[in-house]
Amino acid sequence: MTPGKKIVYSVAVRREKTRGTGLMTEPSGEQAEIQEWTMNSDRPIAEPDEDQFELTSFARTIARVIAKNRSEDSFVLGVHGPWGIGKSSTVALVRHCLDAEFGEDRENLEIIEFNPWWFTDKESLHADFFAELAAAMSLPDRERARLRAIGHRLGKHSASIAPIVGLIGGSAMEKALRATGGVLQDFLEDPKATVPHEHRRISDALREAGKRYLVVIDDLDRLDIEEAMMVFQLVKSSGRLPNITYMLVFDRALVERHLKERFSGADQQYLDKIIQASFEVPPPDKTDLRYKLREQVLRAVDAQNQDDEARILDVLVDVVWPFLNTARDLARFDNVLKILWPSVEGELDRADFVGIEALRVFLPLLHRRIFDNKNAVLRRPAARGLSEDDRASMTKTLFDGLDQPSVRVLQQALSRLFPRLEIYWGGSGYDSDWEAEWRKNRQICSETFFDSYFRYAIDDSTLPASQLDQIISQSGDGKTVASALRKASARPRRQGGTKAASLLDELVVRAEDVPEQNIESFLGAVFSVVDEINLPIDGSRRLGDFEDNELRAHWLLNRFRDRVSKEQFDRAVVRAAKLASLQFLLSLADRALRNNGLIEGRRGAERSIVSSEAAIELRDLALEAVTRAASDMSLLQVPELVSSLYVWMQLEEMMGEETVRDWVQQNLEDPQLVVALAGSFVSTNQSSSGRSNVTRTRYLVHKKLVAGLCDPKRLISCVDELLAGPGTTDEEKSTLRHFRELWDEASDEEPLFVEQLALDEADMTEE
Structure with a gap:
């Protein structure tokens, strides 16, 4: 665009899709008709009404040249331009203008169309061309036969016509023989016949007939250069026939380039010797x-x-x-x-x-x-x-x-x-x-x-927009949101993990689309299922990267923080927390207290998610819930028991209480607690370093963490008893045995890392 020049567009909304319960519904009636469309074919236009790029006036100029030409001499004009410029449309418009605007001149003008790419047999191209002329011209049968014979003669490059009889078996010759009732046969059998002699006789017949002819040869672009040269030669060879105008349609630049590449000396002058007038199709505006x-x-x-x-x-x-x-x-x-x-x-x-x-x-x-x-x-x-x-x-x-x-x-x-x-x-x-x-x-x-x-398809790591739209439109219905998250956690992704991770990621970026009045119920639904959907396969596989579904739920919470006032947000978070699953509630309370500096020495760098008052309310809710879960032993069902126990311990320290260690010690006789602790004390992460293609799986056991919750010797004794005794399932024994082996190798001071190696999955999926 020219600097400083602007094109102003009018912007209009075409239609609004009907919305019911937030789902996109199919339009009906007149709306449905708006969506119908047809393909754009590559056919040339035929009428000025179809002309969108002002070709008609150009075509009218060419039509005038053809219609007003009164010379008996043969005339060749070229219509050329690059592919797609509208050459064939120009030809069609020329015909229209001849019919509509030059009636008197048109009555005495016959139009003959010859498309050489219809004829795949190069040997018979000349014969086919002259046969087409003969069929369309108002000539006696004998002159038509001579015209066909000239084509065969030129096509075979023979010095006389008679030898062709024994060589031609093609359909063109057979049709010609039948159509002329033996006239062509007689002509071909005459050893004295020559092309110049017969050419003169045909020329005399054309003058006597008084008709004029326009021979249109389109789509020369579709021929290879040898075929195109043959067409130019046959036009030149027939160029002295009177009352004939030829219109050759082609990409001149392309033909000239091929001529220079394939035939030395054949350049622009070669075409100028054949074409008397050239018309360059104007490009569209x-x-x-x-x-x-x-x-x-x-x-x-x-x-x-x-x-x-x-x-x-x-x-x-x-x-x-x-x-x-x-x-x-x-x-x-x-x-x-x-x-x-x-x-x-x-x-x-x-x-x-x-x-x-x-x-x-x-x-x-x-x-x-x-x-x-x-x-x-x-x-x-x-x-x-x-x-x-x-x-x-x-x-x-x-x-x-x-x-x-x-x-x-x-x-x-x-x-x-x-x-x-x-x-x-x-x-x-x-x-x-x-x-x-x-x-x-x-x-x-x-x-x-x-x-x-x-x-042309979304990856399975993402979700269809329609599904997200539905969840957001029903964000005020906690049961629907919770159900969607549960269903997503049951659907695996091709590259690992479940759809729950994808859904939470998408909700994080779409959080601002959730209506303000739905924030509380929406958060409550998410909080209620976090523990259930926080599956290990949705966690990060890299050392030092702690991304999992619980963390995604915290990210989602962050996106609502500035949507409403602080008072409204505090109220929404506390009410939603009443529905939260236990481990997430403990995590939420711990985060809120740390952000507000209420846990000594643990103030986080991030901005407080809620006020200090709301953080205290969350602490009280968490203490009440964990105490109740410890009493009925449902605490054993939390996904990460050890981390939940330590958060419980920190919350109690704020209250001056210390009951967590006592609870663990008192319940070590419970096999379920022992198995849960053994599994939870072993942590796992994965990493790769440098240029290595190998992923290292690292298992960590920290004896100091064990000592902080119970007597390590007593825990080991309970583990050994369960491994040796009956009533323990194979899965439980595998968990206990893994912990026991790692424990024997770990030191009392430093955590133990035991590594396993695997080919990096990224290399397995490389194309």
Whole structure:
């Protein structure tokens, strides 16, 4: 665009989808009709009413040249331009203009269409061409036969026509013989017949007939260069026939290039010797193309609101416009969107889908390089900054060998789709806060959704947008939310873990969509099932990375902190905590107390999740719940018993009480407690280091943690008794035996790490 010049668009909302209970419902009646569409075929237009790019006036000029030509001499004109520019449409409009605007001249003009690519037999091309002329011309049978015979003669490059009789067995000759009732046979058997002699006789017949002929030869672009040369030769060979105008339709630049490559001396002058007048099809006006593109794209992807349309228009300007040159480009791209968008509609960002598909259609090499360099286009550059070598390397990786459009245009296009690339080319940087926004919008620059734009399906690590919409629309119904989380925890993901982790991750980025009045019931539902869905397979597999579903629930809580006033949030969290499962309630109380500095020496760096008053209320709720669970022994069911016991101990210390160790000591005779402690005292993490392809699984036993809760010797004695005695299941014995073996190897002071090795899963999934 010219600097300072703006194109103003009107933005209109096309339709609103009906919403019932928050689920997207199918429109009906007139709304349903709005969604219907048809494919853009590649057929040429035939009427001026179909002309969207002002070809009619150009075609009218050519029609006038043909209609007003009164010379008996043969005349050859060329209509040329690149593929997709509208050459065939121009031909159709020329015919229309001849019929509609030059009636008197048209009455005496016969139009003959010859498409050489219909005839695959190169040997008979000349014969077919002259046979088509003969069939269409108003000539006596004998002259028609001579015309056909000339074609056979030229096709065989023979000095006389008679020898052809024994060589030709093709359908063209057979049809000609039958059609002329032996006239052609007589002519071919005459040894004195020559092409110049018969040419003169045909010319005299054409003059006497008084008819004029327009021979249209279209789609020369579809022929290989040898076939195209043959067509030019046959036009030249028949060029002296009177009252014939030839209109050759082809891509002149392409033909000239091939001529130079394949035939020395055959260049522009070669064509100029054949063609007396050339007409270059004018390219469509860029503004017309762009407005039509805007209309078609917004219809194809069904923009829902002004924000959608604004983003799509930005992508059209930066990503699609540079590649749009012809009406065929427009039709191709429109068809692609109509075919592919429905497969991902509602799951991916409309604007980004339009942009990446434009690159796939118009610049497939760049599209492939983006996919092959996923980490490079998505990652946040190192804090140290970028060197000139870094910038040059990125430009080379993505754009090397791509001459059109300019590198600057390509940089602008990719920066629109992948904002973090901006910094490589003098733009801004984007910190980690943007990642949640990109993921929420399901944009291509989000690592979660990147692959989906190339595979036309969301990865199983994500959830359908319709499912998330349903949960959010019913966020005030705690039972529905809790049920959705339970169901998700029962569904495994292909790359490990369950859908519960995916659902919580998606809810974190969509938290602002939960209505304020539903926050309390929504949090209560999440809190109530955290212990149940906090499965080990959903935890991090890397040493020092403690991501699990419990932590995801805390992240979700964070997203609501600034949605309402502090008083409202305190009230919502405390009420939701009354529904919380035990281990999460202990974790929540511990976090709130630490954030407010109420547990000595443990004040966290993060901003307080709730006020000090609310933290005390959470402590009291947690103490009440854990005391009750200890009394009926349901405490043994918490997923991480040891950590829960230590939190209980810390809460009691605030109250000046010390009952946790006594409770453990008093219940060590209970086999369930012993097995639970043995399993909980062994912690596991995984890591890989350096360039190693091996994952190290590390099992940790810390004897000091055991001593803090009970007498270690007594615990070991209970473990040994259960291993030796009856009534212990195989699974329980495996847990006890693992703990016992690690205990024997551990020191009294330092935790013990025992490693197991496995091939890194990342290498197993590499393409």
